[in-house]
Amino acid sequence: MPHLPASSALQRFRVVDLTQVRAGPTACRQLADWGADVIQVQMPEHMRGDDTLGGQEGSDYQYTHRNKRSITLNLKEAEGIGVLKRLIAGADVVVENFRPDVKFRLGIDYETLRVDNPRLVYASISGFGQSGPLAARPGFDQIAQGMGGLMSVTGLVEQGPMRVGIPIADLCAGIFAAQGILVALLERETSGQGQWLHTSLLESMVYMMDFQTSRWLIDGEVATQAGNFHPTSIPTGVYKARDGYMNIAVFGSKIWERFCEILGAPQWVSDERYKDKMGRSVNRDSLNAEINRLLAAQDRAYWIERLNAGGVACGLINNMQEAFEEPQIKHLNMVKDVVSAHLGAQRLVGQPMQLERTPSTIARAAPRRGEHTEEILTELGVSAGDLARMKSTGVY
Numbered sequence: 001m002p003h004l005p006a007s008s009a010l011q012r013f014r015v016v017d018l019t020q021v022r023a024g025p026t027a028c029r030q031l032a033d034w035g036a037d038v039i040q041v042q043m044p045e046h047m048r049g050d051d052t053l054g055g056q057e058g059s060d061y062q063y064t065h066r067n068k069r070s071i072t073l074n075l076k077e078a079e080g081i082g083v084l085k086r087l088i089a090g091a092d093v094v095v096e097n098f099r100p101d102v103k104f105r106l107g108i109d110y111e112t113l114r115v116d117n118p119r120l121v122y123a124s125i126s127g128f129g130q131s132g133p134l135a136a137r138p139g140f141d142q143i144a145q146g147m148g149g150l151m152s153v154t155g156l157v158e159q160g161p162m163r164v165g166i167p168i169a170d171l172c173a174g175i176f177a178a179q180g181i182l183v184a185l186l187e188r189e190t191s192g193q194g195q196w197l198h199t200s201l202l203e204s205m206v207y208m209m210d211f212q213t214s215r216w217l218i219d220g221e222v223a224t225q226a227g228n229f230h231p232t233s234i235p236t237g238v239y240k241a242r243d244g245y246m247n248i249a250v251f252g253s254k255i256w257e258r259f260c261e262i263l264g265a266p267q268w269v270s271d272e273r274y275k276d277k278m279g280r281s282v283n284r285d286s287l288n289a290e291i292n293r294l295l296a297a298q299d300r301a302y303w304i305e306r307l308n309a310g311g312v313a314c315g316l317i318n319n320m321q322e323a324f325e326e327p328q329i330k331h332l333n334m335v336k337d338v339v340s341a342h343l344g345a346q347r348l349v350g351q352p353m354q355l356e357r358t359p360s361t362i363a364r365a366a367p368r369r370g371e372h373t374e375e376i377l378t379e380l381g382v383s384a385g386d387l388a389r390m391k392s393t394g395v396y
Contacts, residue, residue: 026174072370148205
């Protein structure tokens with residue numbers, strides 16, 4: 001079938017997805033979920049590398065590549081590159097995450113492609129950037145987590161550096177690339193010109209360090225691991241009630257006073273050790289121990305109801321099953337249903353932002369490799385005879 005837009009918001013745009021693994025496919029998924037015609041270009045089955053996130057029928061691949069069409073092209077053959085260039089000539093966006101030199105070697109870099117398509121928005125995602133001493137290095141999520149500083153502030157001091165439990169550098173690089181593409185498309189409405197934009201796992205990770213970067217750049221303070229407790233707002237972190245752990249966040253002096261009253265410790269408000277932010281920082285360990293002692297008298301539900309009623313933010317710490325049983329998450333309708341022609345009914349998480357007039361949905365399940373090759377080539381004007389010849393000679 002032709003393009004089946006997941007939203008009307010971006011349905012006028014065509015995106016050529018030359019990416020593999022996670023960061024690039026994430027960027028393209030963002031665009032596909034908002035209606036862009038994303039065409040995933042992969043090598044033919046007999047030439048494929050390990051680019052499928054655990055296999056095309058796996059849950060990871062299904063989640064990452066929904067709402068896309070798939071075409072196979074042999075980019076090691078001149079005719080395959082030629083067909084790709086024809087496809088790009090009519091596209092609005094190209095997204096690639098080759099190592100920086102590969103696109104030049106293949107002749108599909110921005111400067112080459114813009115000759116035939118000056119309105120092209122060309123997005124590159126790499127491990128470390130398009131230039132510089134590390135540009136040619138392979139980049140992976142955990143490497144960027146470490147080099148960007150995240151692992152140095154995550155986990156407990158006695159346990160050493162700790163990675164985050166999701167591929168946050170990959171995901172952020174993909175989301176930032178999608179944002180950059182949208183900015184470039186908006187700018188194109190004024191200038192009429194496309195442009196090259198690029199980001200990397202390392203840049204995204206440094207940016208995501210947020211206030212930790214300003215603590216160093218402005219205050220000269222090197223942040224360290226704070227475990228489950230906020231490094232500057234105290235008390236904020238993981239505490240233990242009678243039936244298990246919960247998060248509590250106490251921000252500001254008024255909230256601190258309410259917290260003390262609800263917990264049954266109004267004397268803390270005037271206690272020299274705890275009455276101000278500096279005192280609570282210096283005496284963090286003793287304060288946390290006293291909080292846990294008082295919380296142990298009741299279950300989490302008791303404290304969560306009373307603390308939230310008093311304006312003190314708190315909540316359960318859920319595993320994935322518990323998260324999807326959370327009434328508020330159910331209410332937000334984040335889980336979408338789609339039917340895969342190959343795998344049957346699926347449930348996937350949709351976009352985390354809602355556009356009331358042009359909502360996003362999951363219009364089609366992830367395609368199999370090359371599922372739409374002949375359909376898309378026919379749209380390009382390739383004849384039935386040429387399709388048969390190209391297939392027989394391994395062009396797709």
